[in-house]
Amino acid sequence: MSNAMLELILESTLETLYMVGIAGLIAAIAGIPLGVLLYVTRPGQILANPVTQSVLAIVTNVGRSIPFIILMVAIIPFTRLIAGSSIGTNAAIVPLTIAAIPFVARLVEGALNEVPPGLVEAAQSMGATPYQIITKVLLPEARGGIINGMTITVVTLISYSAMAGAVGGGGLGDLGIRYGYNRFDPVVMLITVAILVVMVQGFQSLGDHLVRKADHK
């Protein structure tokens, strides 16, 4: 294999990591608060609010029901507005992020749901404000679950980012399609797949390790 090819593989790997990293980061920053809101506005929760809850739930569900490949195409005008272009690595980050935010939100909501209600009650009995309950009880107690959710999100983003390759998004998916599929180069195809497998394994192991460190259960 030529040096140029190896360089291309390395570059594509970094592109994938870049897309997944940025999209995952923004999705966490937006998705975790959204997940918290989804949870605390539930009936009987500390900031129960049926209207907010149903609006958020509908938005999240709509976001999660659109297949990624359709979402990517459908929001091209928005992508162009944000990234200045509809093709390339930066452009791919926009739909990846949009798809990941509701995904993260639901996983965070699920993680918070695992916190025993008695802990919230205990904090209330100590005179904790809703904000204190979120920051000192809910989020720390759900830390393991949230890290687990973020691991799932990153793994999902890696597979989505390969799809972004189909519309010229760059990264390993793009490489696999252009060289492996369109040019019938099974070696490149195998290498891209192998790198993706290693990447997913790596993130999963890292995530599991962090969960073990975070959980004292």
Add this chain to the structure above:
Amino acid sequence: MIRLENVSKTYGSGAHAIQALKHVDLHVPKGSIHGVIGLSGAGKSTLIRCVNLLERPTTGSVQVDGEELTRLSGPSLNQARHQIGMIFQHFNLLSSRSVYDNVALPLELAGMSKSAIQERVLPLLDLTGLADKADKFPAELSGGQKQRVAIARALSSRPKVLLCDEATSALDPQTTGSILELLKEINQQLGLTILLITHEMEVVKTICDRVGLISDGELVEEADVGDFFTAPQTQLGREFLNDFLELEPPGALVERLEAEPSVNTHPVVRLAFGGDAVATPLVSRLARECGVDVSILQAKVESIQDRTLGLMIAELIGNSHDTRAALNYLEAHDLKVEVLGHVQRDA
């Protein structure tokens, strides 16, 4: 210190409404330990949660240390809650925090500085016997140790009142004993007022000064613990006591019991005696003064704090005139006599 006036709590509305508390009046004086006992579903949990407004009463008022909590909401209610500590059946410790950090939590919530927090937390860990466990996490502790952490945590904001929600129900009898001892110690050393709910008579017997009996959302009986254990006023109170003392007539005897006396029967009685009567040589006196033989079927003596309570199930064997005289004799000596029935004389 705690005063509930006409407190009612209704869940739901219309046809599906469930009235969990009905016009409850309760007064717990400063420095006392007050128990509320009842079966599950009687409204105990709702009652204790109404004191710190984890449940807001539908009607009625709740006062703690002269402040009417039912008038408060939001920040002022949170402020008032710093005066009320609470411990729970399942401890409710944060698994993500060490023992030290769990105890520090209420102080962090109140915005205290790290050094001020340390000055409070360390003595509490000593008091609750956890000094060597400060860096452990709850998952590494036994149930009794967890409840000690919860007690230290509840005390850290120096509350005037401690609410105990079935605090020993998840613990084995030995651990229950040590936790109750700790609560008693805190009550005496810090003058802390304690309200506890439980379904265990043992808890009431061991540490309470007064006890209330709750049934179907109503406080049906209230008495000093000594009185409650010697002479409960309600049927439910007697059932609790009998279950606790396990003093029921033997099954074979129950089958032979007849409700009404006849020529060939003699009475079976349950005697409860407290105070001086315990020390009296009762059985031999009955034999001597009334000419009645006493056949003891079951008997036990219980210490209820500073009082002694004797209980006995016995057949009074003699002719009907003499047994009636014996019953009168017993009643005249301040014994609680309950005739359970009559059995045929053996041929």
